[in-house]
Amino acid sequence: MTEIGTLVIVVLKAKDLPDKHFYKQDVFAQVTLNGTSKRTKLDVKGGQHPLWDEEIRFPVYKDTTAKHRTLEVECFSKETRSDESVGKGSVDISDTLKTGEFDDWVPLSLNNVQRGEIFLEMTYFASGPAPIQRRPSKMNPSERMWRPPQTSPAKTPPKGTSP
Structure with missing residues (x-):
């Protein structure tokens, strides 16, 4: 297969x-394109609002069919026995390959139930390896690496005791 470019994905x-x-919870994201999966580092205690700001690169091939132009992204909670899916989403990258850019929230779901969103920044570089420098983000800098404070669930006192 002939490589026609590189798709750079920042899992923010x-x-x-x-x-x-x-x-x-400890959370990581996994991105899959053309049957190849790559994952982010674990955000220990990332909870409901994990941050990664991690770059993942995939080669794009000339003979890639339309069905292989779908990027799948899935978030997992790291568990002792096996990792547990938190939610999964997908993006058709056809427009990204034409325009060169995609910055947006991708909805995640599991069993047809909305399970949050993940922000992806994608840049397509035609012919050859992508430059070392990342392009500037379209997300507001004050929101880029900010997450809302997380509250702990209310603790209920054991039976037979008063609060």
């Missing part, structure tokens, strides 16, 4: 992820 952050734990 997620918001409003469900957290079934009484503590903040």
Whole structure:
């Protein structure tokens, strides 16, 4: 297959992820294109609003069919036995390959239930490796690496005791 360019994806952050734990969950994101999966580092105690700001690169091939122009992204909670999916979303990259850019929130769902969103910045560089420098983000700098404060779930006193 002939490589026609590089798709650079910055997995910035997620918001409003469900957290079934009484503590903040450890979260990572996995991005899949053309059957190849790459993942971010773990955001320890990232909870419902993990931050990664991590760059992932995929080669783009000339013979890539339309069905392989879908980028899948999934967030996972790191668990002791096996990682648990928090939510999954997808983006058709056809327009990104034409315009060269995509910066937006991608909705995540699981079993047809909304499960938060993940912010992706994608840049397509035709012919050859992408430059070392990332392009400036379209997200407001004051919001880029900010997450809302997380509140702990209310603790209920054990039975037979008063609060």
